[in-house]
Amino acid sequence: MKILLLGYGKMGKAIEAIAVKKGHEIVGKINNDNIADLEDYNGSNTDVAIEFSQPGAAYDNLEYCLENDIPVICGTTGWLDNKPEIERLCESNKGTFFYASNYSIGVNIFFKVNEYLAELMEEYSEYNVGIEEIHHTEKKDIPSGTAISIAEGIIANNDKVKAWTLDESENESEVKINSIRKDKVPGTHTVTYKSAIDNIEIKHTAHSREGFALGAVLVAEWIKDKKGVLSMDDFLDI
The missing domain is CATH 3.30.360.10 (Dihydrodipicolinate Reductase; domain 2)
Structure with a gap:
């Protein structure tokens, strides 16, 4: 699986370590320093994006993914006033958007x-x-x-x-x-x-970030071929 990391702080690095260990490929690591490089990625070279950035960057990252056929998993908090707009964009573009406040x-x-x-x-x-x-x-x-x-x-x-x-x-x-x-x-x-x-x-x-990161990677593996607005309720089916 080809994974694009949107946000490469401590959570991004923890996700990378688990994903690589499980045999996945990290095709890109986007943060504030190289945000222009995001334009290099689309649905043909990226299977899924995992978004753990900052509240001020999340909306633009998600919008880009949904407009460029990249299924996106988001764990960034603090931007949720705009979440209904992202959900509408996902539905109108027949995309894939998964949000959870916590992936543990x-x-x-x-x-x-x-x-x-x-x-x-x-x-x-x-x-x-x-x-x-x-x-x-x-x-x-x-x-x-x-x-x-x-x-x-x-x-x-x-x-x-x-x-x-x-x-x-x-x-x-x-x-x-x-x-x-x-x-x-x-x-x-x-x-x-x-x-x-x-x-x-x-x-x-929580004893470490590992539980959050592992959950995000498990969702990335699960989300293949799924469409629509999704959540942990869909993933766990509890």
Whole structure:
């Protein structure tokens, strides 16, 4: 499989190492320094693009891929206000666009556990829910895309919760996301339901970027010959 890397930071390098080990070819590595080279790639010389860049670059990268017949997998967060436009472009061009806020298999199982717990807790008004996310200091978006996905899972499955916020809130209809940045933390996410009597907590702790990178490569292998707007729900079929 011929893979184009859009973004060649720590995640791009981790993806490259796993992809090469699995026998795939990296046909290009695009970042801010050589963005003009992106014009060399199209559906005839690239099987799939994996996009882990920066919020300011993601939209243009995705637009290029969808206009040039390159199936694209995206893990960049912080640009999602424009995601509906990319989805429409994918559909109109009969392209392939896969987005996930997190490619770790463990995190996506955690998402499902979170949704189920949110549904169970709906009838227990004495519990208030909160989310904490801890990431490395180089992460630019706050809150993390994964934390937003967790919050959206709670909102969709618990009618008491209507929105998420980064601010301190006494409003029981809002789930507070507490974002913490520490050196060399790949990612920790905790959901806590608190009451005067006890707490209920679920937590996912990443030990390295390898789980995220491996998930992205597995999706790249799976996506061959598939069309449309796709997600981890399609890939995992949980």
